[in-house]
Amino acid sequence: MLFNHLPDELFAPLSGSNKAIYQTVLLELADVFFDEDSVDPFIPRDLVRSSIEEAIVRHGFRHWVPEQEGEGDSVRSVPETAGRIYRRLIQTGWLEEETKLYRTFVLMAPAVSFTLRALVSVARQAKRSYGGTILNVLSSVEFAINDPEHRGLALQEAAATAAQFSAHLTDMLLGLRELRRSIAATNDPKRILKGFFEEFVERILVADYKTLKTQNNPFRFRRQILAQLRDLQFDPPKLAALARHYQEQLGLSYVESQNLVHKHITRVIRIFDSVDERLSIIDDFRFRLEKRVADTVRYMDKTTPGLSAYLQRLITAVSEHDEETIPAIGTLNQPAFISPRSVRVPPRRRPVPPPRVIRQQAIDPEVLALRERFKSFKARREVSAEKVGAYLETQLASKARIDAKDFAIDSIEDYVCFSYVRHMMSMGKQGKQLSQLYRIQFKETYTCVGGMVECRDFVIERIN
Structure with missing residues (x-):
């Protein structure tokens, strides 16, 4: 004890x-x-x-x-x-x-x-890092699964860390509950606002709850932890290796070690399976707490318009009566007509969208064929040093030199490559390397090539 x-x-x-x-x-x-x-x-x-x-x-x-x-x-x-x-x-x-x-x-x-x-x-209630806790559980589970014979006790560490994480979620929920009860029992608006900002905003919202609502949510690793542990439950060789490691390190019998391994696996799975439900309860408490504080702020400095003039008329009317005939006054507020705005309607919570099955839509075959035609046309229009070099070698064949009029242009690819034969230096580093393999000499006359291009005549030859 x-x-x-x-x-x-x-x-x-x-x-x-x-x-x-x-x-x-x-x-x-x-x-x-x-x-x-x-x-x-x-x-x-x-x-x-x-x-x-x-x-x-x-x-x-x-x-x-x-x-x-x-x-x-x-x-x-x-x-x-x-x-x-x-x-x-x-x-x-x-x-x-x-x-x-x-x-x-x-x-x-x-x-x-x-x-x-x-x-x-x-x-002191130091700030708790959920990201570090979840990563610690994930790394411990991975160590135990990948090396059960030497690092099997990492599973025990994962179960202990998960239990601490579960206890911290419970403490945060109870902290919200106590704060809501203290605010509900307080009639002073200043104390309500002070308690809200000191206890909720600074200690709970910023330190804990805000972490759960960020884009970099630490629970994104939860699926990996659950998937690995569920696979481990149906892996007898690794379970046996973990049980033997528990037996050696903890001094237990094989049956006790086996039961302890299953207990630790089940504990981690149970804790991370219930995370969504716990966060929903915490969110419900947070909603009620913020509603209470919002109502307090809304009605903190609320006054009745025209109350001074109403009191003046009331005092004037009372002064016109004798002391014995003064009517009893029950309230200073006049009743108004009932309307939808007479009673404040609390904001409604957003309903959770129902789950739906996402199905992949089939693409029309004609659209796919059109895409392929566009890709083929773009590939034919693109030029590179390799294409120009291959075109030159095809035209030269076994010859050492060739005149411009002897080039053949039979397709769009040939037309594009012939246009860059005279300007190989403009194709960047690879074009400069290609130009070092050939020597080109321009003439003063013009010639027509393949009945398609009229350009300045030239002679190109290989450099041995």
């Missing part, structure tokens, strides 16, 4: 009149005892006393409520206050002293240290 490991008076300082002082001191001592750079868990007593004094000075604690008989109401100095706090923590079991040679050191019992870590996490 819990009290078999913790001292009986451990929580006495946190439940007394000076609980705020002890809370601040314990948070400061947590940074001293849980320092990652500190190798020795035995902390010198002078360092602990100085840390307590710094916490008192930093937070400005001046009022001290007596906790024992004969203890004065006022504390004259900071060291005296630190001494009382230190002795109280020793008496209640938070701290323990141990003497080595001539020096006194302070330490924490393992159960007390674990308790303080939990209390510090509750007090």
Whole structure:
């Protein structure tokens, strides 16, 4: 049980009149005892006393409520206050002293240290990274599946991380519920707005909920986790390897290890299968909370138009009557006609679109044939150094040189290639390389080539 490991008076300082002082001191001592750079868990007593004094000075604690008989109401100095706090923590079991040679050191019992870590996490409530949590589960599952004989315990780590993630979703839902109840019980609009922005917008919405609504949603890896684990459920060789690894590392029997493997797989699948339902519940609480705050803001400074003039007429009418004939006044507001705007209609939530089957539409064969014709025509019109070189080699055949009038133009491709024979340098780097293989000499006369092109006559020859 819990009290078999913790001292009986451990929580006495946190439940007394000076609980705020002890809370601040314990948070400061947590940074001293849980320092990652500190190798020795035995902390010198002078360092602990100085840390307590710094916490008192930093937070400005001046009022001290007596906790024992004969203890004065006022504390004259900071060291005296630190001494009382230190002795109280020793008496209640938070701290323990141990003497080595001539020096006194302070330490924490393992159960007390674990308790303080939990209390510090509750007090500070650091922002939780859903993306890192989901990726941690995914990587652990992949390690366990890819190497079950050496990294099988990664599945146990994935189950523990998934359980923490599930607990955090539950805490966020309960936090929204408590915030909604506190807002509903508050009549002061300023306190409602303050609680909404401090508790919901800064702590819950920005730190947690907004992460779930971003485009880079961490739950996009959920399908991969579920698919891999469901495949693992029907893979007996890997299940047997995982069970053997559990048996070796945890010291269990084969049957117990096998049951534990199935338990961990089922836990992760169950948690990630219920994510959508949990997010729907959280979204419903968020909708109600925002509606309550929106109503508060809408009616915070609402006044009745013409109320001053109405009160003036009412006082004038009352003054015309005697004291015995003054009618009883039930309300200062006159009843108005009932209309759709008389009662505010809350905004409706968007219904979830029903699922529909997406079918691939068949493309008309004539459209496909037209696309192919366009592609073929475009390919015939495109020019490249390879096409021009092949055209030149075809025309030269076994000859070393050829005149312009001897070129044959039998198609669109030949026409395009012949047009670039005289301008090979304009085809970029490959065209420059191609021009180095041939030498072209232009003449002063003009000639007609293939009955299609009239151009300046030239002679082209290979360069050996």
